[in-house]
Each structure stands twice: as C-alpha cells, then as structure tokens.
Amino acid sequence: MAGIYFHIPFCRQRCHYCDFYTTTQLNKKQELILALQKELLLRKSELAHDEIQTIYFGGGTPSLLNKNEICLFIESVKEHFQVSKNAEITLEANPDDLTTIYLNELASSPVNRLSVGIQSFHDADLKLTNRRHSAEQALQCIKMAQEKGFHNISIDLIYGLPNSSLEKWNQNLEITKDLHVQHLSAYHLTYEKGTVFDIWNQKKKIIPISDEESILQFQTLVEWAVKNNFIHYEISNFAVPDYLSQHNTSYWQQKKYMGLGPSAHSYNRDSRSWNVSNLPQYLAALSKDELPSECEWLTETDKFNDFIITSLRTRWGISLEKVQQQFGTDVRESLVSKVRPFIDNKKIYEKDGCLVLTNEGVFLSDMILAELIKIEDD
Structure with missing residues (x-):
C-alpha cells in the first residue's frame, strides 16, 4: 500500500x-x-x-x-x-x-x-x-x-x-x-x-x-x-x-509514498529522498532524463526517530509492542524510562499498550519528542 x-x-x-x-x-x-x-x-x-x-x-x-x-x-x-x-x-x-x-x-x-x-x-x-x-x-x-x-x-x-x-x-x-x-x-x-x-x-x-x-x-x-x-x-x-x-x-503510519515535483519528498521505509526546491533546476534535470533529487539511507536510529515522531502525533500513539518488535527490548525499556516523567505530569498517558499525548501534551509535543528520540546509533 x-x-x-x-x-x-x-x-x-x-x-x-x-x-x-x-x-x-x-x-x-x-x-x-x-x-x-x-x-x-x-x-x-x-x-x-x-x-x-x-x-x-x-x-x-x-x-x-x-x-x-x-x-x-x-x-x-x-x-x-x-x-x-x-x-x-x-x-x-x-x-x-x-x-x-x-x-x-x-x-x-x-x-x-x-x-x-x-x-x-x-x-x-x-x-x-x-x-x-x-x-x-x-x-x-x-x-x-x-x-x-x-x-x-x-x-x-x-x-x-x-x-x-x-x-x-x-x-x-x-x-x-x-x-x-x-x-x-x-x-x-x-x-x-x-x-x-x-x-x-x-x-x-x-x-x-x-x-x-x-x-x-x-x-x-x-x-x-x-x-x-x-x-x-x-x-x-x-x-x-x-x-x-x-x-x-x-x-503517520510509515507507509510508502512517492513525491513528484519540485521540493517533493518520498519515503520507502529504508530511505527517503527529496527533490530540488527550485523549478528551473527541476525542469533542467528532467529535460536531460535526470532525477533532480537527493537520497539518504535510513539508519536504525533514523527509523526509530521517524516511528516515534509520526506515531506520537496521532490518536493511536506509540505502540510499545511495535517498538519491541521493530527495535528490540532494550530500546523499548529505554523509551518507557524516558516517557515516565511525562506520564507523571500528565503530558502523556498509556492506553492499551500505547503512549498517547494528552491535550496538554499536544502543545508541548516538540519538547517531548526532543526527549524521546535517539541522537545516534547505539
């Protein structure tokens, strides 16, 4: 899909x-x-x-x-x-x-x-x-x-x-x-x-x-x-x-998408790419049958961070089961430890094994995400 x-x-x-x-x-x-x-x-x-x-x-x-x-x-x-x-x-x-x-x-x-x-x-x-x-x-x-x-x-x-x-x-x-x-x-x-x-x-x-x-x-x-x-x-x-x-x-559910046109982004779970944000350059490249894009392969840290950032934005939240399946027990336990203070101060709540923002937490989502994402590969 x-x-x-x-x-x-x-x-x-x-x-x-x-x-x-x-x-x-x-x-x-x-x-x-x-x-x-x-x-x-x-x-x-x-x-x-x-x-x-x-x-x-x-x-x-x-x-x-x-x-x-x-x-x-x-x-x-x-x-x-x-x-x-x-x-x-x-x-x-x-x-x-x-x-x-x-x-x-x-x-x-x-x-x-x-x-x-x-x-x-x-x-x-x-x-x-x-x-x-x-x-x-x-x-x-x-x-x-x-x-x-x-x-x-x-x-x-x-x-x-x-x-x-x-x-x-x-x-x-x-x-x-x-x-x-x-x-x-x-x-x-x-x-x-x-x-x-x-x-x-x-x-x-x-x-x-x-x-x-x-x-x-x-x-x-x-x-x-x-x-x-x-x-x-x-x-x-x-x-x-x-x-x-x-x-x-x-x-938000990490499905594949292809973006076409100047500045458009694409994602296929293993890599993401983005087209040049310039119409003349975009047109010039394609006139020579060249793709006007750059691509980066995603590390495990990139994939984890993408999962956290996109999931926490939604009503379904971050599934701890999926975290364990995709990234392992150690990563799950580290995430649970990091999120505990936000649960205690009612910025996040846990429902059916998922971590979900409260209405109060929504306005602090950027700050919360900065605490939950990983900086580099272990």
Whole structure:
C-alpha cells in the first residue's frame, strides 16, 4: 500500500505565513506538466509491487490545473502503477478557484476529495494573511462543491493569528459545523523563518498572541470536536467517522509514498529522498532524463526517530509492542524510562499498550519528542 503526491508549486501570490516552496512563474506550467510525467516514468519501478491507495495534488495551488491536466496525471499513474479502485484522490484548492464552471469539471473527473484552503471566515484575517478570497467566497465554494456532489471535503483553518480572539475562533468553528464538512485541518500559526509574518514580527509590525491565548483556542477546538462528533486523530487533524485523510494517515503510519515535483519528498521505509526546491533546476534535470533529487539511507536510529515522531502525533500513539518488535527490548525499556516523567505530569498517558499525548501534551509535543528520540546509533 502506498501513496503518490504531486507538488504543483504555482501561486498567484504568496501567503504571509507560508514557507513551502512556491513560485509565481505560471508561464512554466506546461513545462512542469511534461516534467512531472517524465519523473513519473523514470521512477515507475519504485512502487512497482505496491497498490496505490491515494493520489494527492498539493502545492502551491493545484487548483490552477484544469480538468484535462488533472486527468492526465491520474491516467499516467494508472498506466504505470496498480491503483486501488477505491483510491482516495485529493485536490487542494483555493476558494477563489472553485467557481461553478471549475466545480462542474472536477465533478466529472476522478477527484473524489477536496481540501480547501480557507484559513479563516473573517475578511480581516484573510487580508492580513494575503489570501486572495473573501469570507463569502469561502462559504459559497463549499456549498457549491456539495451541490455538485462532493461529499468528502476538508477545510484548513489557522488559529493563533495576530489580533485573533476566542470569539472569532469560535465563530470560525461554528461556521465549519454549519457547513457540514467531513474533515478539518486546524493549524497553529508558526512564524517560519523568512516569511512575511516572521519579518513583520521581528520589526514589531504585528504582535503574536500569548501562549495562553493559543492554548485556550486549541482547547476550544478540541471541545468543539468532541461536541460535533469529529475524531481528533492527529495533532492538527479532525474528521467525522470514516473520513480520516487516508493520504496523510499513510505518512503517520510509515507507509510508502512517492513525491513528484519540485521540493517533493518520498519515503520507502529504508530511505527517503527529496527533490530540488527550485523549478528551473527541476525542469533542467528532467529535460536531460535526470532525477533532480537527493537520497539518504535510513539508519536504525533514523527509523526509530521517524516511528516515534509520526506515531506520537496521532490518536493511536506509540505502540510499545511495535517498538519491541521493530527495535528490540532494550530500546523499548529505554523509551518507557524516558516517557515516565511525562506520564507523571500528565503530558502523556498509556492506553492499551500505547503512549498517547494528552491535550496538554499536544502543545508541548516538540519538547517531548526532543526527549524521546535517539541522537545516534547505539
């Protein structure tokens, strides 16, 4: 079982919080489409013995692709790989791209899941973050998508924004409830180095909200999820039953995935690779039938750390049985010893032989993980 990810790096404008690799060189779209097909062909042997269960178009702005371009990629995957007949096929989309005409096209394509980058239902927040759409466009695009037959829709929201309040965050959540979407990805704002928000923060042009306010917004989110039958299955992800993101869950469960496009990452349990984060270099390499990527083989320490980091993010937590099976008794005992203080101070709890973050522990997950991972091979 495996997944395939296409990175479509084009954006009409850059959001103030974003540090993903993107470019505004939309005139390079046709070159990218050809290069992605070439990369897929050159790498078809990598997942030759795996069934493809998920296909994901991320970015950037994948909704800048038209229906024919999306279908071309999906057909190419089906030509070179064994694809599950019930494969989850997700398209990330911006609300301003989800017009009636575009949704009509998507409804007749193999895409069966939409992930819509709303971020907030407040126009002031959207202006601050440099989003192109309005709050009204965000509302209407979800309703139109549902009318066109999409019943597996995820939306993205950001909490902890400058000038945000618990009242505004509650309003975002109530609107989400009223829209009857199946999935919510809610991310705490981070001031990533080099972003506009990071620069503004350093220059005191914006004032981050306090940690206490951020924690209160997160607690409100968790309480809202319970009340509205959303499963909190990963630190930032919530879904109604049967609508967990299969693609993202495969990341957290250490399943294989192939990333195509500039800056895309791949993983096959024994190694991981990443493509160059530069569109001209990516195109130049593939024009010469060369893969624009670097690869590293994973040590046992790397594999252990990957397992800990991905597992602890989820509602299933770290299975001590799997730790023992994959890494041995000594590693299991060392982990149990390291985790004991976090159990004692109620940041982690043990359930059915698994170590799971408490809601309080979620906000300290980076610090906790730093204590649990191994630095080097024994």
